[in-house]
Amino acid sequence: MPGSDATSCGILRVVAGAEQTEIGTGVQGMSDVRTGVYVCHCGSNIAEKVDCARVREFASELKNVVVARDYQYMCSEPGQELIRQDVEKNGINRVVVASCSPRMHEPTFRKTLETAGLNGYLLEMANIREHCSWVTTDREAATEKAAALVAGAVARVAFHEPLEERFADLKQRLLVVGGGIAGIEAALKVAAGGYQVTLVEKEPSIGGNMARLDKTFPTLDCSACILTPKMVAVAQSENVTLYTYAEVEKVEGYVGNFQVTIRQKARSVDTSKCTGCGVCYGKCPTRVPSEFDAGLGTRKAIYVPFPQAVPNKPVIDREHCLQFTKGKCGVCARFCPTGAIDYEQGDQLITEEFGAIIIATGYETWDPAAAPQWGYGRYDNVLTAMQLERLVNAAGPTKGKIQLQDGSTPEAVAILHCIGSRDENYHRYCSRFCCMSSLKLAHLAREKTGAEVYNFYIDLRAFGKGYEEFYNRVQEEGVHFIRGKGAEVIRKDGRLAVRAEDTLLGRYREVPVDMVVLNTAAVPRRDSEKVGQVFGIQPSPDGFFLEAHVKLEPLKTATDGIYIAGCCQGPKDIPDSVAQGAGAASEVLSLFAAGKVKISPVVATVDSQLCSGCRVCLPLCPYSAISYDEVNRTAYVNEATCKGCGTCVASCPSGALSVRHFTDEEIIAQIKEVLAV
């Protein structure tokens, strides 16, 4: 195995094994530039398609190159040692590593240079893996392309200058967006570390989807019993400021120093006076379908979404309240014993500064009304899994009784898995928790009604701790499992029937039932695109938020200081959401404990000798980092707020603006050389 050999052997053997071309002298042009080129095989990942020895030979002929080597794994310790030795022995002062994407290993090799006593910015990487060997079929073409990329990097690195990273102060305050279980967990962990946390929740209460569940799989412990203590802990923590019925409107700044504008929507209730006695919603004459009960029950126009809500303070739904729609009623204000009702209350904008942000905005379930074949919205007694969840819940609209529309108890219940998930017509991904929640609902339905319960499934994914055991238990309880996706729900003989192909029996089946439960896909929240734009984070192809690296950085985003946790990143069960909330908290605690934040030295600069003071650049900067110096009549760049995008540079008519590490000379030299091969 070349891989294990390369990483385990000693330096002596490695240097002996590394093919090399040393030139020593003969440097042309800029006499002080001495470049070392390192072509990585990446095991066979690169070497299979790129003739690394030929690329090395080619590189050795390039201008300023004093040493060129190729080696199995440049990122391994012996690989890095090659660079360090060349700095020491061959006096190289520029390094080109031709290997994987700089998005992967640029930090690694910068560190290598630093340990060798060179500035980390004297490095350039040629991406001959992701952009070359992995995407090319022809070995000859791949080798030529790799050579071109190396030539571009060698030309560019000659212009690199040593740059010093700067440190900025960091606000040790965290913003958590979303008060479901993942956000609550993150807030509690960081607050316990002694830092200030602000938790913003869009709904009138924290708790999220978990607050709507009855029991949780596989232990069947009551969801409220494990969640509500955490909700109360958040509300009572000295270190947590809670904004419910509020949304983040604007985010500016960067890691360590975010300026965030939060819109506190008008509750129409003065929370400082309200005692949560509940007289107002007792008296309110207007009934509205309850979102919390998935439309099964009703709430009032002034309401708390559920009895254990945190905070236990009502809001007025102005779309339905008669005082707002008709201009008369005023019942709640008349009966409120503390005079807390405030119809005049307006939205409030709050601006706060934070060092880091955790986004935990969760998921919602897909609306199966979009697919008429399953009968939802067409036939009575076709429910979503969340609706059955509310029926089973003792605090739900039927006080925990599973009943049909006419109040009777069902004798047969069908639970359809994968409705809208694993389906090319709707969502291709697996929603992960629905197999297990279907098993749980099957258990509860059988336990509470004694009904025959039929699960229609494609595959059963019982992957977690104790899940397979739970699956066995539910089978032993006499629940039926039919391997075949529920294809259609019809009405027949006054009942419902599910049609499916039983793939184990190899035949078509039609199973008569009284109730059909559709376990629908977990989908990104409908406003997730807007949330992504406010925070500057991107979606994955499935619409959930994209992590920095799917395996190694699952909680970071492409934006430093902004983390994601829970179902906003993809469907997850409760244990995984809690783990991610705690994990994101640990990212933040590391950041805060360091106390300072590293700021990239890649920023724009102005040559005041060349600047004519035309001010074309000023309005282009999204960070207002450029100002006009009235005394010198030139543009001035604030390095602390400049992010180094270079948009201003491309607009400067006199060539006075430049951006470090991405100067015109560097880019043009690179363009020229990649084309020369």
Add this chain to the structure above:
Amino acid sequence: MMAAFEPKIVGILCNWCSYAGADLAGISRTKYPANIRIIRVMCSGRVDPTFVLQAFAEGADGVLVSGCHPGDCHYQEGNYKTYARAEILEQLLEQMGIEKGRFRLTWVSANEGEIFASLVSEMVEEVRALGPFRPTRERFAELQATIGREVAPAAGAGGEGND
């Protein structure tokens, strides 16, 4: 016999979306022609239109500039500036007689590896059909004047026509 014409295309990609999208094409082992040479900038807004002209002057047969989708820019709105500049640049290229298919501005996100690969394949075929970019003497002088820099004529440049 001359070897079949293999166009050279320079791709200038933003770090956050399109470069990452190209990385994803690699990670997913999606194959596309080797004719493109990718250069990384932090934002597509960094792309000075003269980079594009320079690339043509240095012998590129096509130039691709790619950034984040509108609304997704890592720097809020750099890609809108790129878009505005590209409109003018396209007019300029047209006036100089540079065929439309030789320059493209696209939006490719970090999750669009397959889209990036098919985009490159498509562009390579389009440029291949257009043939080598060989500016005439007049066009070359014009290019030079526009860039305002001394550039060495690319191989095959300076002829009397597009032969």
